[in-house]
Amino acid sequence: MDRVWDSLPLLITQFQRSSVQCKDANNKLMNHAISIAHLKRFTRKCVAISLTSFFGFMLVTLSPLTSHAQLSDDFTTDSSLNTDMWTTSSGLLAALAVEFNSSLITPTLSFGGAGMNFSGVKGVNELAGVQSLATFSPPFTLTTTVTSGQAHGNAYEIFLVSDGLGVWMNVAGNLNPGNGSYFGVWVNYDYSGLPFLSLGNKLYSDPSVNSLSTVQIFIEDTGIATVSLFSASGVLLGVQSDLDVGIGPFYLILGQREGGPNVVGANAATWKNVSLTQSAPAPVLAPITWTDGMVTLAWSAVAGATYQAQYTTDLSSAQWNDLGPPITANGVLVTTTDSPGSDQQRFYRVVLMP
Known part of the structure; x- marks a missing residue:
């Protein structure tokens, strides 16, 4: 219908x-x-x-x-991590860290009016994440708003991964211009032909810290995805479509990662909210x-x-x-x-x- x-x-x-x-x-x-x-x-x-x-x-x-929400968390109203929805330690997170040749660390989280403050990654080859306990099957639209106050590597990173990591995609915000060609917001996925360790294809070339961005990922029931990045005022900054990411089902991970940046240092992001709704967003x-x-x-x-x-x-x-x-x-x-x-x-x- x-x-x-x-x-x-x-x-x-x-x-x-x-x-x-x-x-x-x-x-x-x-x-x-x-x-x-x-x-x-x-x-x-x-x-x-x-x-x-x-x-x-x-x-x-x-x-x-x-449309009906499958997952919704307004972090600006939370006083702590909702452990009925999220975890910071799992076999899946550990396996994801292995794929990136990284150590899995526990993120430092705090909550306030701006949202969920996420930090902790500050060394070479480190990864931290907040993973959903539930899985989601397309079609769905994932929308999240995030900002970063400090970036050396990927201050924020969004993962959609299947159990066993056979199907995956990620959107990475490498917000430090000192990282040269690695600077930007990137999209990678399992059928891109590029490995986990690659940042993938650039979605936006000029991001900045202390600026809210909204990432929206729409995956059709066929497994074809569209990724869009919007500014705080709603201006479209970048879009990639026809991405063959597969049908999952997917766990959602809100993360932070550092590989080998030009200058090693702290990363800090603030996640304002996240929602995952059935089908495409209502026009x-x-x-x-x-x-x-x-x-x-x-x-x-x-x-x-x-x-x-x-x-x-x-x-x-x-x-x-x-x-x-x-x-x-x-x-x-x-x-x-x-x-x-x-x-x-x-x-x-x-x-x-x-």
């Missing part, structure tokens, strides 16, 4: 009054929307309902639907634009994921019409256009294709 994320229906209707009561607008749309096939876990929340007039048309947007429709009789729709996306925009003139009908062919995203934003013609109203939704 298609995964339908039409959580932001856009109602374009003839503008007849200067204001609409949030409650009335919510009830009108929700009473119809909840009866539509495929709609699941519809989030009912009025988002300061947005009323924007475009040449006599009015836009009503509702809140986004969120969020941006405010509509209306120009010369043409509607432009835009929504957030994951490179490599395929979306189908649809419309209907009547929410009481289960029939939705495809708005053009499916679109495979090659970045973090997808746009398409529509000409409503003589229709007095149209509702739009986006379907995340399987």
Whole structure:
């Protein structure tokens, strides 16, 4: 069954009054929307309902639907490591250290308003990690936000590894420009043809300490992955797609590692949060634009994921019409256009294709 994320229906209707009561607008749309096939876990929340007039048309947007979380930890609210979810010592972590010719050390962890402070790696060939106790099978999206206050090697490193390390991928933040060609954010995975000891392929060439970054990894049920890196303001810094990483199941490890940096020294990172949700992240429709009789729709996306925009003139009908062919995203934003013609109203939704 298609995964339908039409959580932001856009109602374009003839503008007849200067204001609409949030409650009335919510009830009108929700009473119809909840009866539509495929709609699941519809989030009912009025988002300061947005009323924007475009040449006599009015836009009503509702809140986004969120997918079911398989793992979620907001480290900014933790006082200690949640040992029901994580461990710092396991046979898997020990085996991972062996693959990197490294010693496994126990990380130094502390918690505060900024998140989980992670340090301890400060010598040649050392590795430390916080490993999930649960495993996860694609499709899923992993999202985590992290910063580093001090870096000599890989101040932060994200691993997705199977039991026995037969399938793996990692994203490494080597944030010390003094490391020359090793400086940057890197992606490596089992089918890249490069060994564990290689940093892999560069995702971003100019990272910095004391700057929040968000790493997002989307793995399809076929084992094909897309890795994206965003700045604190949401700007896309780098993306790699069509990575054949396999289907796992995967353990998640938030780690830190030092190989042989030019200057040996301490590493410190702060993990703000981490979540792992089923399937690709829900697309969020941006405010509509209306120009010369043409509607432009835009929504957030994951490179490599395929979306189908649809419309209907009547929410009481289960029939939705495809708005053009499916679109495979090659970045973090997808746009398409529509000409409503003589229709007095149209509702739009986006379907995340399987």
